[in-house]
Amino acid sequence: MTDFTKTKAMFQIPVGTIYLDGNSLGPLPKDAPVRVANMLKDEWGDMLITGWNKAGWMQQPTSVGNRIARLIGAEENSVVMGDTLSIKVYQAVASALELNPTRKVILSDNGNFPTDLYMTNGLIRTLNEGHQLRTVNPEDIEAAIDDTVAVLLLTEVDYRTGRKHDMQRLTAKAHAAGVITIWDLAHSAGALPVDLSGCNADFAVGCTYKYLNGGPGAPAFIYVAPRHADKVRPALSGWLGHESPFAFDLDYQPGNGIERMRVGTPPVIALAVLEAALDIWDMADIKDVRAKSIELCDMFITEVEARCPQLTLDTTSDGTARGSQVSFRFADGYAVMQALIAEGVVGDFRAPDTIRFGFAPLYIDEADVMAAVDILENIMTNDLWNTGAFKTKSAVT
Numbered sequence: 073m074t075d076f077t078k079t080k081a082m083f084q085i086p087v088g089t090i091y092l093d094g095n096s097l098g099p100l101p102k103d104a105p106v107r108v109a110n111m112l113k114d115e116w117g118d119m120l121i122t123g124w125n126k127a128g129w130m131q132q133p134t135s136v137g138n139r140i141a142r143l144i145g146a147e148e149n150s151v152v153m154g155d156t157l158s159i160k161v162y163q164a165v166a167s168a169l170e171l172n173p174t175r176k177v178i179l180s181d182n183g184n185f186p187t188d189l190y191m192t193n194g195l196i197r198t199l200n201e202g203h204q205l206r207t208v209n210p211e212d213i214e215a216a217i218d219d220t221v222a223v224l225l226l227t228e229v230d231y232r233t234g235r236k237h238d239m240q241r242l243t244a245k246a247h248a249a250g251v252i253t254i255w256d257l258a259h260s261a262g263a264l265p266v267d268l269s270g271c272n273a274d275f276a277v278g279c280t281y282k283y284l285n286g287g288p289g290a291p292a293f294i295y296v297a298p299r300h301a302d303k304v305r306p307a308l309s310g311w312l313g314h315e316s317p318f319a320f321d322l323d324y325q326p327g328n329g330i331e332r333m334r335v336g337t338p339p340v341i342a343l344a345v346l347e348a349a350l351d352i353w354d355m356a357d358i359k360d361v362r363a364k365s366i367e368l369c370d371m372f373i374t375e376v377e378a379r380c381p382q383l384t385l386d387t388t389s390d391g392t393a394r395g396s397q398v399s400f401r402f403a404d405g406y407a408v409m410q411a412l413i414a415e416g417v418v419g420d421f422r423a424p425d426t427i428r429f430g431f432a433p434l435y436i437d438e439a440d441v442m443a444a445v446d447i448l449e450n451i452m453t454n455d456l457w458n459t460g461a462f463k464t465k466s467a468v469t
């Protein structure tokens with residue numbers, strides 16, 4: 073059984089803050105600063121360029137990938153770290169399309185995070201081979217899977233509503249129609265158990281700065297099913313994905329398996345932060361995290377619905393059908409969120425009118441949920457959000 077009191081003590085949460093935004097940026101693991109300071113001093117400082125060999129920097133993208141693999145039900149040596157999620161989406165779509173060369177449609181839903189769609193359209197323009205991105209409503213996705221579709225590109229958990237797709241069923245339906253699947257796990261990794269291997273998924277991508285707590289700009293990951301890994305051709309054929317980068321061969325030869333999805337120099341310092349975060353994940357069982365997250369979200373929904381009738385729930389009340397977040401809609405949602413943040417309850421706002429709260433059991437408990445609801449109720453009942461100061465938008469919401 074995961075000891076959540078112990079995991080909570082391992083994060084730096086500012087006094088007076090109830091942090092319900094770990095779905096956008098997880099908090100700092102307390103061990104990370106020392107870990108990074110040591111890495112800088114002992115490895116970069118003392119070893120200089122020999123750190124690539126002596127400190128294992130060059131292997132980090134796959135060794136850390138294996139630590140992520142455990143959390144997403146992926147096989148050993150099927151996950152590699154690097155770049156940002158947007159880049160990993162591009163790589164996955166490009167490689168998936170090549171596995172299905174006679175078809176031209178990439179199917180997604182209009183609840184997907186915009187960058188996934190932007191990157192896909194950018195790739196389509198570059199390829200200039202008549203591909204087309206088709207987006208339907210999330211609830212219509214299953215019916216839209218047919219044998220014209222080359223690639224199904226879905227984010228498992230909707231970033232706004234928290235609605236969760238059924239990965240097992242949709243992957244099976246896609247495969248029956250000859251479709252290659254790409255799952256974006258941005259709001260799944262560290263939020264709920266994922267079973268890529270059991271679902272027979274083809275590709276998956278995700279970021280590590282949300283529920284995994286790797287810090288701002290933490291590297292993303294990409295998964296390629298072992299059955300495809302030696303067949304896929306990387307669109308971003310960088311030197312560190314080459315089979316022998318230090319041969320400095322002028323011709324590109326893809327590396328072994330997942331190694332070919334590496335692009336350039338790994339972000340060694342950022343990976344050291346992520347390793348500190350993953351040490352906390354080693355103390356947790358993702359099944360316990362999921363059970364507790366459903367409890368916390370249920371409690372928040374029940375209390376807010378009873379005490380803040382002004383807000384409209386925009387997340388399913390079926391715990392198994394959502395991720396680890398709860399959203400409400402309110403016309404002046406932006407101002408409500410600013411009023412909450414001023415009182416120490418940090419969530420975020422998503423246009424046009426959604427206030428969103430993430431619940432990460434590693435550091436959020438029942439007392440936090442009840443205290444957050446008390447503050448929200450006070451703001452709504454007394455219209456404390458209704459001032460000019462709370463209505464002025466900043467660049468990052």
Ligand SMILES: *Cc1c(COP(=O)(O)O)cnc(C)c1O
Nearest residue numbers: 156157158185227231256258279
């Ligand atoms: C957070 C998120 C991203 C962010 O992409 P970056 O390249 O890391 O900025 C992409 N896709 C989804 C589905 C997300 O939720």
